[in-house]
Amino acid sequence: MRHVSAAEHASPRLRQYRKTSAVLSVLIMGLGQLYNRQYGKAICLLLLYAAGVYLAVAKLPHAIWALVTLGETKTHLEKVGKIYRQINGDHSIYLMVEGLIYVLLAAVVASIYVLNVKDAYRCGKRREEGGKLHTFKQTLQYAADYRFPQLAVSIPMIGVLFFTVMPILFMILLAFTNFTRSNMPPANLIDWHGFETFRNIFKLRIWSHTFYGVTLWTFMWAFFATLTCFFGGFAVALVVQQHDIRFKKFWRTVFILPYAIPMFISTLILRNVFNGQFGPVNQYLSLMGISKIPWLSDPLWAKFTLILVNFLLGFPVMMLMIIGILSTVPRDMYEAADIDGAGAFQKLRSITFPVVMYSMAPLLVMQFVGNMNNFNVIYLLTGGNPVNGDYQFAGHTDILITWLYKLSMDQGQYNFASVIGIFIFVILAAFAIWNVRRTKAFKEEGTF
């Protein structure tokens, strides 16, 4: 191939490849590739281009109009002939979501567009330098070999973009509107409202008081819920995995049973088990001469019961994970420790615990953050009760997420709910990012 490239190199006219193909690609996606005689790639890109043009012409202007105005026509009655007919106006919420969908689609196409221009430029440059371009098959081969990570994550990422990022953007946008139950589409149009809801939550005493109280309990709840599950699961895992404990399989199966029962069922069951009047727990207690305990009706006891129930439902998963990790610890580490004369506690402290923590530490932070969002247990066990007269639409055991639920589903205060949602999101994001950073450092310095 060398003599061919040398001949091409000699001709000054051919120096234009880079520029021409890039410019062609800017004009029409895939055209540069066509010029570079990469037909397979070009056809794929041209098809995408056709879809992109359709999107940009048919959908995008409407999407942008929708996002900016949130609809202009109200649902109203119009006289047609002799009778009044209801004319459906713009549905602000549908417009907002559809607008977001098309803007995101356009962003996907735009990023492919950028890659297309870069590719055309690079291929043109290669031709100028006398290199031979990949055939379509070679391109695919190259991508499979050297662009594997990007290819492999692109499909999940598109799913995440539309089913996670889009809804989040939607929720964030809601916080800046006046979307409440008294102002619902399609009867009414929704307007942009700026930061007013944010101001209200922090300025109005009734809101801010609830907000701080609920936030404090959310953190306490997450802390105790995570800690109890972890140490409970750890303890049980250690006991079960002792070499001389028999029926290991049986024990593990027993402990996992609560997990096998759908959470909403077991929580509803436990709610009855802890029922203050008829519940079996209080019945057993009264048999032992202990007066009934207000498990779910006293604020402090209700909080305690929540943590207890969460522990019962949560520790089996922790135990499973920890058993999984324990099974990866090389036997010879313990054998070496035995030879060195280490006691059981010493082995636990210097081998088992660090190994478990190595895998579990980032997960524990995530558990903590997950518990801050642990809707099911609280909603199904106490429903946020007992009632707190000082709070705005929240009970004593409500955490931020259940308060958010009440605000949106029960009270229809969608914009307030969105502000709470954003607040939760900011806290969680801060924890998660801190966690990732720390984990990375952890790994680079790790000796495992």
Place this chain on the structure above:
Amino acid sequence: MASKTVRTLTRRTFSYIFLAVTAVLCLYPALWVLMSSVRPGDTLFSESLLPSQFTLAHYRDLFTKYPFMQWYANTLKISVISTISGSVLVLMTAYVFSMFRFAGRQNLMSMLLVLGLFPGFMSMIAIYILLNQMNLLNTHLAVIIVSAAGAPLFFLFSKSYFDTIPRSLVEAARIDGAGHLGTFARIVMPLSKPLLVFVILMNFTGPFTDFIFAKLVLRTPEKKTLAVGLYDMATDTTKLQFTVFAAGCVLVAVPITLLFLMLQRYLIGGLTSGADKG
């Protein structure tokens, strides 16, 4: 020597007591449901845990008064398909993040972790409208897509697991000429059976027991899943039949428990130790 025997004995005794007490705590709710499901009548409360009379009428009611078989078939279909697609997506994502270094990797990982923490139901309104746009409302495909699309967000556990697999093993396979997918399927996966089992269990129980989202999407009775059907049963205050509901719960818990029993042996045993090539 004698003191050591005593110590071992005490440790074992306490261990067994500890396990037994924990087991009772764990089994109590399950037993409660089981016993309720064979108790005559339809109320929640009972005088004793053990019913004085046994009946299987509630199980029969499930199949005669409710489309329970249909719900079961729907649930299995949805769970199996979303387990396969969700597991593939999350394992691939975790594998890529664990084994490869590429531009934007750190940021992408942070982003996914943060997104995974997002409270679900605020997003349901938006997803509902998106599914409406795609003409997927009241279809099982909608539940499958949403569940599979959410799976990669929970890549962290799998990634930590892949991190413990020696890189030299993967590099050796690459040098021997295996492609990335081949390495993943034939070298890494066999070493990751416990992880695989865990991921499959997680991805299976999710759609199997989710009722909040499925309830939103699946509207007609013949499209319902077990969880939606049971939840509607439990929350229908006009004709609440707790005992029939309990029978349904037993039938939901049984396959998951069986699945776990079947897969359990993979969760045990040494893993990457000694598997390092060379």
